[in-house]
Amino acid sequence: MTAARAAAGLALLLTAACTAPAPPRIEASTAAGMACARPQGSPGAETATTIDVVEQAYFCILGAYYSGPTLDARSLLTAGFIALTQELNRNGRDVPEATMPALTGDRKADWTAFEAVYRKITDQVPDLRDRLADVTLEAVVAALGDNHARWTRDVQRHPDHYDGDGYGLGLEANVNGRQAEADPGVALPPLFVTAVQGGAARAAGLRPGDLIEEIDGSAPFVDGQATPAITSLYPRYPQARPVKLRLLRQSTGRRWTVTLKPGLFPRDLAGLQVVRSELVDDDIALVRLAGFSPDSANRVFRAVSRLRTGRTLSGVVLDVRGNGGGSPVEATRLVSAFVHGKPTAHQCAVDGRCQTMWTDDTVELLGLPLVVLTDRGCASACEHFSSAIKDLRAGTLVGTRTAGVVSGPASPYLLGDNTLLSFPTRHHLGPDREVIDRIGVAPDHHVPLTPKDAAAGRDPALAKALTLLHK
């Protein structure tokens, strides 16, 4: 897979929407300097990444990234050089010239020194030139250690893909893909299936609640610590190696092994809708919001208003579990239906200067009690929303802690090879100026899902929410 996920774990579903609102022209151009520009329209066909593109990205980061003005640029070049030499080694093509040049801390001079050595190396291995540029640029971006910094090229889709299809084993587990790749540290055993979406998992008869005891012969947890084996549950095209699972169904005591081959599978179209709503217990509006896509706040408002017609509601449950984020503007608008006149977040530069995102008080208050269902799949704008609801006491959070993937809204920049580099120009802080990134938002009521609940189709978090609203 040549798709470079520069910052592992940023597989947000709604990447297209997961960007900051376009800043005023003047800010974008001065911030980025001459190195890179915001994309206008859809980019042309991608061309090979060259050292000139790496240079462009390097100065783009230094000019526009959140901590660009202060970061030690040597850390980027060193990370790039490490990746470069590792790739040479991996190909059995190490060369004597592959020695890191001395760096002085002068950003321009250091780049010049780096580029000179880089060119000497790639001249010896011209056939590896494209690949070496890829890994170098990936590593430079990864060195930011920022979960909203990413560079992607050549994202391939299965040629037989139809809109709405999924790719993989066809299952979701209690440790989701992003968590498995980026931050398995907080995952708790046991590993179990939470949803069977289709494909190989459905064909093999897996069910929610089935415990996954081994993945390709490895334990998912060792001494309570999640292992990288869990990432094998979430292959991406073109990864197609079959994955062997040892399973235990607690209800019957059955223990067995299946081999699941990754592939395309159709998903339920109705279930893919970003906003879904239903009336529960005749007096609670339950609205599921899968992402903060354009218009999503208005869609939630319309759903509630429809369910409210002709009856008195006792409250609203907003289910944002698995909501991978999207537009901060939509998150702010949704908060604004429950509270006015407050900050929902602060977007801060490295020098501590912040822009405050206030509630949009043109949004009509719903005037209904609110419970928000959260989990580790609630990321980015979803955490902006959840933290604001909690801090501003506009509602009650029920479920588990959010993802902690909310460094700041990412802005895309177009590079010379027509690839997109994106990263935050500001970092996100909650309404009380607290850091949420990597920490997440703790729910008011911790209600985790157990394998038994999953097997029985129970939703204890929703049950708790209904209890709270009926009090």
Next chain:
Amino acid sequence: MRQILAVAAGLVVLAASACSAPTPPRSAAPSVTPTGPATLPTPTGPRPVGTTVLHLTDTSRPDPWDLDADARELKVTLWYPAKRGDGPRAPYMTPKESELVLKGSRITGAPYDTLSKTHTNAVEDAAPEGKRFPLVVLSPGFTKPVSTLTSLAEDLASRGYVVAGIDHTHESYATTLSDGRVAECLACDSDTDPGFGPRVVQGRAADVSFVLDRLPSEWDGSGSIDRSRVAMVGQSIGGAGAVAAMLKDSRVRAGIDMDGTTYARMPKSGFTGPFMFLGTPQHVPGGRDTSWDRDWKRLTGWKRWLVVTGTDHQSFTDLPLLAGALGIRLAPGALAATRSAELTRTYVAAFLDQHLKSRRQTLLDGPSPRSPEVKFCPTACATL
């Protein structure tokens, strides 16, 4: 995707968007002084054309977009060979529909009722000729009323087809319902959802089957329809709907997709229905939208993939013909509106004549010196 109803060549289809029409930048429609109401070109066939509107309600299923509607109401516009060609010409659309379409499309350079003043050729509620003709179902692009395909519909009727144009309620900026209410674009809310395109075409296929079921009993002139010879033609997601309808309903024997990204799943074992892709230069093999490449491999029967140079996504609709009236300048290098209309009419009719009237069309065999703009893909269009 609220695509602008504007004409802007050279736009690329956004890979991520649910529908096939690109979203032009706001400034894509350079304004010029409107020329006054447009006149649609005269139909080229020998027969006078009549038109009438039916409102049909499918009580067997809820509306897919209006959660409070437990039935699906559709507006169907019929164009057909008429006994006589004299009488009042049918309106293009109502002033209210014109206003909603222009507002939705963010076209502000002309009075909002401009489209309702468009001169058409079909005689309102004229008596049908009385012979039997093949039926062509027409389906418009997302957000568009089917009247945006009137030039094509009138031409087909003049050549001896009954045309049933469907306004897929809530998928258009404006659909006047039987009680006079004007339904707006509820589906526009969710057009960025994953799986949106497949949901739309699934619904359109159901709309088509329902219309085919009901036409015989709902239209006095239905004796003019040879129900054994039915095809479907659509623009943008309407073209994707043609694929979906053919896959679902074997009564639809042949189809044309005019520049629409396709969404309905074709069986891997292949699909034999005669089919034609008719696209812009953005829709060449290996282009950004990969859906035609994918489905082309699965089409195992008679098939063509034509790409017309100088066209954009709206070139196969009435929009270029209306551009002057709307104060929109055609993009540099674009085909003249009369030429894109002529090519659309000619190639669509050739396909239908071949597959519904069993008249072999040499025009479809390969490039023609009279239509140098039309390239035959995938083999002969590599240079575009």
